[in-house]
Amino acid sequence: MKIPVCRLADLPRGEAYRLEIDPPVSVFHTDDGEVFAIDDTCTHQDASLADGWLEGCEVECPLHASKFDLRTGSVDSPPAKLPVRTHQVVVEDGMIYVEPSQAVPNLPPCVGARLAGGLA
Amino acid sequence: MTSTSLPDSLIATLSGSYYTDPGIFAQEQERIFETMWFCVARASELDKPGAFRTVEVGRESIIVTRSRDNAIRAFFNVCRHRGAKLCTEETGEVKRAFQCPYHAWTYDLTGKLIAAPNLTKMPDVGRTEYGLAPVHVREWLGYVWVCLAEEPPSFEEEVVGAVVTRLGDVESIERYDIDSLAVGKRIVYDVKANWKLIIENFMECYHCATIHPELTEVLPEFADGYAAQYYVGHGAEFGSDVQGFTVDGSEGLDRIPGVSEDQDRRYYAITVQPQVFINLVPDHVIFHRMYPVAADRTIVECDWLYLKDVVDSGKDVSRSVELFDRVNRQDFDACERCQPAMSSRLYAKGGVLVPSEHHIGAFHDWVQGKLGS
Known part of the structure; x- marks a missing residue:
């Protein structure tokens, strides 16, 4: 499944786009011109990584400063401990598309409870 | 008299x-x-984006800082969530944002609310409306003056x-x-x-x-x-x-x-x-x-x-x-x-x-x- 995100021209370098699917995905255009997609939600607490700080190929969570590698999804240091998923990105005719990963996401506890139908 | x-x-x-x-x-x-208008700081004290100073103006604590566009801005030193004092130091430097130590509401250097736990689940919370409350700022003679009045003289x-x-x-x-x-x-x-x-x-x-x-x-x-x-x-x-x-x-x-x-x-x-x-x-x-x-x-x-x-x-x-x-x-x-x-x-x-x-x-x-x- 290929989901359209936005036009590459509409996503300046250094910026992120939050794709409102469930769970949400953030798409980053790095200063070097690469485009990456990862789960938008920090694995520690419900925060949008699209609102975080992009440096090179890493994004720092805006709340508690764990950094995620856009290429692998791995996290550098607590409080987040689990990686985010990475998603395939395709750019065709100037349009960015994401192919969501089929792996199980590492969502933070309250979001996981909500998705499972329980109380957050 | x-x-x-x-x-x-x-x-x-x-x-x-x-x-x-x-x-x-x-x-x-x-x-x-x-x-x-109340003079609060020498502009050169705020020597880079994120450098800040807190000053008591009347009964209020005010944060004065320099944003990435190099403009000096000032805000009430009060988290818009539950009122915690954001900065307790008299001077300091933040890298990118002011973050409340209580619930981690996070504001960029222009005062905009950029992150908070579960914020994406509250799309009706305006990021400017619930950003840090600004006060009027002027620079003159190399000094920063603020005015807390809504309509400054x-x-x-x-x-x-x-x-x-x-x-x-x-x-x-x-x-x-x-x-x-x-x-x-x-x-x-x-x-x-x-x-x-x-x-x-x-x-x-x-x-x-x-x-x-x-x-x-x-x-x-x-x-x-x-x-x-x-x-x-x-x-x-x-x-x-x-x-x-x-x-x-x-x-x-x-x-x-x-x-x-x-x-x-x-x-x-x-x-x-x-x-x-x-x-x-x-x-x-x-x-x-x-x-x-x-x-x-x-x-x-x-x-x-x-x-x-x-x-x-x-x-x-x-x-x-x-x-x-x-x-x-x-x-x-x-x-x-x-x-x-x-x-x-x-x-x-x-x-x-x-x-x-x-x-x-x-x-x-x-x-x-x-x-x-």
């Missing part, structure tokens, strides 16, 4: 309670410091106007190029006296010959008791044997190039109500800000500003600094000497002002007008 029984030479001061009553101080905070009329009232025109201060000068020395004084005692002291020179021997040596006309602030456009002339505005009258530093011939070898003093004093001499500028803390306590921050080359080259400014540092200490000692007597029953109706101090009466009228009393 009634002064029916006073001889013509004397007019009354404010009554003692104006200097001691916490209720009056609270009114001054609300109606003076929180409504007027005209900066040109109140602040620039105060300088023009004293000097006659704005060009007279622009010649000192104050925004490009560098801070050669800063001294912070913790004065156990009401802020008005400090203003009144600065406005008159009746005390000069008694408590300021060094200053009166350099500026002999101060011995007649009329301050530079008594006249418009008048600078007190250096004594004929004085080389510079220094503690011993020895040579000063490099003269500020824009200073005109008729400003050379002269001292000008300006009060910008409610809390700034500026002194101009040919080779430096002395810039005081008062931060009233309580009815009986005021922090005074004083900068000695010189040409950037003078500061960068490490020239010895100590004799120049020492002159006004001594003057400050002499003045603040005098204010601290008065403060305890403000609650004496003998001062319940206040004291008196002699003719060379009568212009202080206008300051008292101004304070009472602001307080609506």
